Amino acid sequence: MSCDNYGVANGSTCACPPGFGGANCTNPACGGDIFQGSQRALAQPLSGALYANLTASGCACESGWTGTGCNVCTSAQACQTAFSNSPQGQAAANSTDVGGGAGVSGLNNTMTCSTVSRVWAAGQMSCQVINPTLQALFTKSTTLNILRTLDPTQSPLPNITSFGPSGSVTAQLWYDGVEQFFCTADSCVQDFGDGGASSGASDWTCQDLKCSCRPKSSFCGANPSSDLTQTLNGLSGSVTISCAAPNSTTSSTTCSFKQTVIDSVFGPGGLTLSGCTFGECVRQSVIDSSTAASGNGNSTTAAGGGKSLSGGVIAGLAVVGALVGLAVLGFAVGYRQQRKARRGGSGSGRGGVAGSFEGGEGEKARSGGVAVEWNDVSYVVPSSSSSSSTFSLFGGAQKSRRRRQRREEGYSDEKTILDNVSGRVLPGQMMAILGPSGAGKTTLVEIIAGRRKAGVTTGSVSFPPSSSSSHESAPYPPTYTPRIAFVPQEDVLPAQLTVQEALLFSARLRLPESVSEAEKRERVEEVMTQLGIQDLRDQRIGSGERRGVSGGEMRRVSIGVELVGRPDVLVLDEPTSGLDSVSASKVATALHTISHHPTSPTAIIASIHQPSSKLYHTFDTVLVLAHGRALYSGKGGGAPAAHFAAHGAPRNDLASEGYNVADYLLEVAADPPPALFQYANVGERKVSGGSSAVGVGAGGAAAAGNDGGEGSRSASEEEKGVEELESGRVVRRHAAPPIGSGRGKTPGYATTFLTQLQVLSGREWKILRRDMTLFILHVGVACILGVFCGGLYFNTNDTIAGFQSRVGCLFFLGALIAFSSLSALYNVVDVRPLFLRERSGRYYSPSAWLLSRLMFDVIPLRLIPTIIVATITYWMAGLAKDAAHFFKFLFILVLFSLAMTLFNFLLACTFRNGGIAILLSALTGLYQMTFAGFFVHLNSIPPVLRWLQWICPLKYALEALSVNEVGAGLQIKDTLQGVPVDVSASLIMQLLFGFVLNSYYRDVLVLFAFIALFGIGVVITVWFNVRERR
């Protein structure tokens, strides 16, 4: 037994909703009133017609009743009369218990007709459906009848004047007097909005909507071209019937019928119902008691009727709150650490560097007193070295695997750059490493300084602290990690800073926290004086493009940057190259002074290229390298020449007056007689001041210094040093391979994270302020682009063409951001060398650098210009004119800009070759434009490629922007060949671009996910990939 209009099958009959009757509830009532129930007269289908037609049947309403089907009362009198005439009413009149036990004696049981939109028990309403789009298809009068049942037990005749359970609704749509389809929904909540019950407005929100088309009715198949069967039968989900307060004179009002699909067709306002009339026959007592109970409460059923935040907003707020909380917590922890470190507590720094400085005030200035000793250092690179490969992540492991494999196969494709080189420098000594070009000087000093090398290093480098009497301070603790400063050959300095600022930057990061700012400044002054650059204090360092200090001055600044940190050992690669002999000698003298400091003697090792005679003689010891092997290691001065001469080297120069020993040494090293190596190879290895005096050269002898070349083995200072070293050695040597990993623990940072961040931010801010061109350029370009884009899409209208312009404008902005964030990539490429140098010098942790870049690159150069472009364009183009939509629009663009910036950072960090990174970034931009949904309809892309849309950030950004724009209630009003079009823009958006309605918050989350993904990628690549590997 099937019943129409959601009638309830009851054996062989159907219990029909008010206004319907017949065996299957198919027939509408004709005249009469709702109290008549099954006794009511029904309209029958006319001959040939499928369904009854109220208009054609001439059904007219009795006095006091109105609406299609005459279910809506207009007067209390009509209700009273109808009730009294009904069998139940007559029965009730004879009884004290009125109307199914609902009436309570003593209360006003008079029947009244309530014409407000609020429902008391079960209320009827009837509305006109006037909509241009519908009327273009269906030109005659369309009406919608709705019965809202709040509490059937309170209705005058339960299940006759009401229908369905509490909180349900049934509705029928009539077109020209014929019912077209009927709907029902349950779990309804009546809500009175912000104005409260007294406002007269009401909202009914129900769930589980379902609708049934009456087959072959005008709406549902009578005309195949306008068959809505599928759409109507597919309606589901929640539905809201919102009604404004009825006009007091006409007692009619406007309502809207909102449901997702309906909204997508008719706009977010839903289907507008005009001229709605309400009429509910209800006992006065019901009105009285429910007014008393709920007062002016907002909601009559569910608790808490107020507007609540949507899930997306709550999730967003939670994420933002958590991030802010985390940042505050991080800052608090950092601040505590910093305070502790400044007070000289043990919490400073993270490694051993600062640890040794915490002993007390007197210890602060302590440095030096550490010897350097390297034994059998060899360095091998694969001859087909691809260390400069563009993509270097994971490259190392693969390369070494390949090498191993080839070795196993019997190939030897390795190139030995250093071959068992040994030597030693004591505190208070300065060693020159001499040798022709390509001898391996740079390689050796880098290994000594502990720089990461691409090849395989074997041997040991140790830094035994000296307990020599010349060093007055107490011995270093065994856990002490000496500070090794390395000055590379090339000067990489921040061009926008002045000399003093560059040195101060280094001092702030390399001196322990417990050293006060005044002391740091003092140290900077001291170093500037030592190096003779005090006059350059306020001069910008400059770069190749913008001249600042000269090359020689720059060299000294580079040395100074390392010196301010009071290193224990100073290693320099060609500190004098490119300097005239006077400047070179100045540098050498300064180094000599530092090395021979009475209280903190420092071991200094410098590779030297072509030294003048004077320069050569400033060095105490010399290591001569030839083809990666040590030819001589020992005392400087005339000693090496004499040694060479003694062991078979040509001695022609020795006689000439004023000859330069260094020239002679280089000459010999350039083409060393095999005897020298032969002799050296014969030499036994010997470590300390033992008996044998041989062991100079390629065989590698740590005690070569003792040999002195001339065989003089007096109880020299060096010898004493050796013994002391032997006794007080802090063993950090590793017998065999490889040095890179075996140098003991890497030293920590001298300062806490917060200090690093502060100092770095200070520098970035200074650079940004000085080099305002970049900022002004970005802002200027943003303004121009904003005006251009705004002009392009100026005041877009509501036509179909206007809609295309709107989405085009949003797409343009997205593409603009995707491409303009390319400059982020270049900026990283630009600052990379400085970061690499400072990172390997352990100035700061990569995370501090990343954070400072985020603050001083991303915010001023990416986000602010994005906001400017977006704001200008938004208001010029006349997009949704309210604050909420504007900020949601801005939010998406900011997120997208952030994602793109991080993506470009990632590319710049992954690829050493900037060209490749830029190419990839541009190609990605193109890909994003393709899959954003603007150029190609996403659903028409072949499935093989369609998935690419899901990893396209621009697609999410554009979708969110479009959804936000149409979500503002954009209604497209146009005329297509005379046919008026008035549809919601969301419908067109879905058709044209395949964007999903209500996907704003999903897109926000996806963009956040992209940001997190790229952010983590950047952190990982910076940690593991952006580091020096020479």
Ligand SMILES: Nc1ncnc2c1ncn2[C@@H]1O[C@H](COP(=O)(O)OP(=O)(O)OP(=O)(O)O)[C@@H](O)[C@H]1O
């Ligand atoms: N990673 C590497 N791959 C291949 N060859 C390398 C590598 N590192 C160094 N070499 C080679 O090792 C040799 C020594 O290089 P190094 O830079 O140490 O020489 P140098 O003595 O400093 O020369 P110069 O005085 O010209 O600076 C050179 O022939 C160089 O080509």
Ligand SMILES: [Mg+2]
């Ligand atoms: Mg070199």
